[in-house]
Amino acid sequence: MKTFINGLSLILPTALVLYLLVWILKMTEHFFGDLILLVLPKEYYITGLGFVAGIAIVFFVGLLLKLWIVQKLRDFFESIIDKTPLVNTLYGAIKDFFNFFSNLKNKENNIVVLVDTHWIDSKIMGFITSEDLKRFDFLDMEEPVVVYFQLSYQIGGYSLFIPKKNITLIDMKTEEALGFVMTAGISSSKKSEDK
Known part of the structure; x- marks a missing residue:
């Protein structure tokens, strides 16, 4: 029984992590793949292009956020969200969650x-x-x-x-x-x- 539990303790967490990664990959591929297909003919589309595009877009947005004008646009966008009931709570909670853990690991x-x-x-x-x-x-x-x-x-x-x-x-x-x-x-x- 102990041997079975030891095996399960390795397989179950690994399977859950792999499942989560595959789910994220599929969602990213589906979302950005659909956007790419708006401008690219279907016959030229290669599976995985949506995921690569998603990574590239996130990286590009990160670079843009270093620009003063983009920071001002973000501040303007967030000021509108702050005035929108319910949306401001959800947006703020998600943003604070990511900021908290990223700052926590740096300290x-x-x-x-x-x-x-x-x-x-x-x-x-x-x-x-x-x-x-x-x-x-x-x-x-x-x-x-x-x-x-x-x-x-x-x-x-x-x-x-x-x-x-x-x-x-x-x-x-x-x-x-x-x-x-x-x-x-x-x-x-x-x-x-x-x-």
Whole structure:
């Protein structure tokens, strides 16, 4: 039985990752392939051209965003979205999600913390996301910071205002800490077993 579970523990995650990659490839190929077929005759179309076009367009947009005029157009577009109910919430949430995780991985030190939870004599791992809280001066707290707590095996978490005296900075890379939290410590246990 243990041998079967070991095999399943390798096959299942690999199959899920491959399925997700294939799904992304198919969606990208279908979407951009249809756009290409608007200007290119069907007999000249090669499977995979849509995916290559998708990668090229994303890269090109990334390059364009370095231009001042494009940044101004993006700001104008986002200002319209900000005034549109529901759309602004969805757009903002997706944008913030990507920005948060891309910024999180770039920060290596002074962000991973343990927060004291005195009521059950324990600590919870989190990430400092904001220390400049001047607009929250009304909080009845001594030196508050915002700490984000990632939920294990989920896309999401929650943020709390916490006094600095209740947190302890730990010497751990952000990416390593994020992996630890998202897998509920299992990824760290596996590394220890492998050694």
